Amino acid sequence: MKHTNLFANHSVTFATLLLLGSWLVTCQPAPRSVAMQTTNSATPRKVGIVASQGMVSSAHPLATAVGVEILKQGGNATDAAIATFFALAVVYPRAGNIGGGGFAVCRQANGESTALDFREKAPQKASRDMYLDDKGNAQNHLSLAGHLAVGVPASVEGMVALHKKQGKLAWATLLAPAVELAAKGFALTQHEAKYLNQYSEEIIANNPKSIPQHLVKAEGWKEGDWVVHKDLAKTLRLIQEKGRAGFYEGETAALILKEIQRGKGILSQQDLDNYQAIWRTPLIGNYKKYKVITMPPPSSGGIILLQLFRATENYPLRKWGHNTAKTMHVMVEMERRVYADRSVYMGDPDFYKVPQTMLLNKNYIKSRMANINLTQKTPSQQIREGKVEQIESFETTHLSVVDKDRNAVAITTTLNGNYGCKVMVEGAGFFLNNEMDDFSIKVGVPNQFGLVGGEANAIAPNKRMLSSMTPTILADENNKLFMVVGTPGGSTIITSVYQTILNVIEHQMTMQEAVDAKKFHHQWLPDEVILEEKSFSEQLQKQLAAYGHTISYAPTLGRMDCVLVLPNGTLEGGADYTRGDNRAIGY
Numbered sequence: 042m043k044h045t046n047l048f049a050n051h052s053v054t055f056a057t058l059l060l061l062g063s064w065l066v067t068c069q070p071a072p073r074s075v076a077m078q079t080t081n082s083a084t085p086r087k088v089g090i091v092a093s094q095g096m097v098s099s100a101h102p103l104a105t106a107v108g109v110e111i112l113k114q115g116g117n118a119t120d121a122a123i124a125t126f127f128a129l130a131v132v133y134p135r136a137g138n139i140g141g142g143g144f145a146v147c148r149q150a151n152g153e154s155t156a157l158d159f160r161e162k163a164p165q166k167a168s169r170d171m172y173l174d175d176k177g178n179a180q181n182h183l184s185l186a187g188h189l190a191v192g193v194p195a196s197v198e199g200m201v202a203l204h205k206k207q208g209k210l211a212w213a214t215l216l217a218p219a220v221e222l223a224a225k226g227f228a229l230t231q232h233e234a235k236y237l238n239q240y241s242e243e244i245i246a247n248n249p250k251s252i253p254q255h256l257v258k259a260e261g262w263k264e265g266d267w268v269v270h271k272d273l274a275k276t277l278r279l280i281q282e283k284g285r286a287g288f289y290e291g292e293t294a295a296l297i298l299k300e301i302q303r304g305k306g307i308l309s310q311q312d313l314d315n316y317q318a319i320w321r322t323p324l325i326g327n328y329k330k331y332k333v334i335t336m337p338p339p340s341s342g343g344i345i346l347l348q349l350f351r352a353t354e355n356y357p358l359r360k361w362g363h364n365t366a367k368t369m370h371v372m373v374e375m376e377r378r379v380y381a382d383r384s385v386y387m388g389d390p391d392f393y394k395v396p397q398t399m400l401l402n403k404n405y406i407k408s409r410m411a412n413i414n415l416t417q418k419t420p421s422q423q424i425r426e427g428k429v430e431q432i433e434s435f436e437t438t439h440l441s442v443v444d445k446d447r448n449a450v451a452i453t454t455t456l457n458g459n460y461g462c463k464v465m466v467e468g469a470g471f472f473l474n475n476e477m478d479d480f481s482i483k484v485g486v487p488n489q490f491g492l493v494g495g496e497a498n499a500i501a502p503n504k505r506m507l508s509s510m511t512p513t514i515l516a517d518e519n520n521k522l523f524m525v526v527g528t529p530g531g532s533t534i535i536t537s538v539y540q541t542i543l544n545v546i547e548h549q550m551t552m553q554e555a556v557d558a559k560k561f562h563h564q565w566l567p568d569e570v571i572l573e574e575k576s577f578s579e580q581l582q583k584q585l586a587a588y589g590h591t592i593s594y595a596p597t598l599g600r601m602d603c604v605l606v607l608p609n610g611t612l613e614g615g616a617d618y619t620r621g622d623n624r625a626i627g628y
């Protein structure tokens with residue numbers, strides 16, 4: 042059989058990779074960035090991994106290593122991204138997935154760009170008020186956990202579509218490393234052990250007693266524990282052999298539907314049959330001399346990012362300095378205004394006419410920002426009313442790839458919450474998403490990210506829920522690739538992408554410094570500036586309070602995976618190995 046041969050051909054390489062991977066995870070400390078003297082700075086700079094040929098940056102060292110191996114075998118950026126994607130579904134199951142969905146933004150070496158929407162959809166049997174009780178009260182727990190929270194899984198269809206249009210190597214080759222990781226196992230990182238322990242109660246509550254051994258361990262998981270995903274290996278092999286049909290039809294589809302019926306969910310075979318990824322026209326705007334290529338609706342990320350960049354051009358942020366109170370104040374004021382737009386004007390463009398041209402119109406943005414007071418905050422209630430709630434969960438994941446020809450792929454993918462709806466498809470070994478919570482389940486009722494919404498993002502059968510995922514690629518004034526950026530973080534994705542790009546362009550940071558830099562966030566409601574805790578001085582916080590800002594804290598913000606093309610044409614990978622296990626590897 043063709044795929045078996047390919048698998049055999051590569052088995053030595055991937056076996057080596059597995060060994061390397063377990064060593065990477067268990068024995069090796071996070072890579073130390075290179076401290077380099079740069080021409081325009083007297084102090085040594087922290088530079089990420091630098092390589093001349095290709096670079097992969099993702100949330101897990103094993104997945105990154107898989108992508109680099111594919112590049113070395115002659116795969117292009119799309120091939121490496123697909124292989125990394127499936128590897129993340131094994132080694133990073135709380136966000137990497139085959140049961141969720143996402144977006145890809147790609148830029149070919151010739152400057153052509155594409156955007157793939159493989160966002161989940163509401164099932165055919167979904168209805169606008171499905172999460173309201175008979176008194177009309179929102180039942181958020183139902184959109185967050187369990188079988189009713191599941192949107193139509195979209196990731197496999199997305200990867201198939203990506204491969205069909207842009208892939209070079211055989212599909213089976215791209216799946217082989219993920220199959221092998223699942224079948225032979227890998228060592229848990231400290232972070233992943235911690236998260237499995239933290240979520241074990243919820244996982245047990247939402248799954249049958251026969252819960253697979255690799256999910257719960259009575260004495261708790263620890264770093265270095267070896268896990269084998271037997272059922273997932275079988276499912277991945279079916280996808281490897283049959284492509285789309287290996288997931289949406291036959292044994293896997295039957296297991297999904299059996300699982301959904303066990304929990305009285307509404308997903309049907311018709312939903313699986315009908316799901317299609319959509320190639321959309323990427324949003325392209327400018328920030329100064331850079332071209333910004335990003336994701337259109339049903340992501341809100343691209344519109345908000347371009348609105349922010351348009352507004353930012355009016356302020357001398359470089360002169361004001363990085364993370365000074367003055368810079369942060371004006372960024373927060375811009376953020377609160379564009380997130381207010383999000384709640385009203387953004388949703389699935391196939392169901393709701395998103396006024397994209399108006400939202401990105403220079404005069405509109407100018408008028409929206411006209412009442413920014415440089416010495417005092419504008420309370421969000423004066424911009425628009427709504428209820429407030431604390432942001433809770435941030436799980437999504439991003440990968441950035443650049444190949445030797447300078448093709449680039451940015452993919453952000455998600456199950457929504459950690460381990461999605463916490464339900465694993467029995468016998469198939471993967472978690473299902475809880476993406477239905479990204480809809481506005483009732484006007485004015487915040488979702489898990491504290492985001493509120495209305496008609497534009499109301500539930501309807503077959504509609505895609507609004508997202509904040511913002512995979513983004515920048516080109517320079519010579520139309521050469523400049524940067525590939527993205528992160529998890531729910532509603533905070535957009536502001537982390539925004540800050541990371543500004544950190545490089547305005548504050549002249551290296552890619553690694555831009556990733557490491559402390560982040561902040563404002564999303565209109567709740568009306569508070571969220572700071573990474575223990576990261577901003579008392580003095581700065583007092584200065585922000587003097588502008589009228591209410592401050593709250595998040596343990597971390599952003600977990601970026603990025604690639605920057607350096608002036609000499611080499612690549613700098615920036616991966617967040619302090620906030621997560623993220624790793625950039627180049628060759």
Ligand code: GLY
Pocket residue numbers: 437455456457458476479507508509510531532
């Ligand atoms: N599930 C998070 C997002 O799509 O924004």
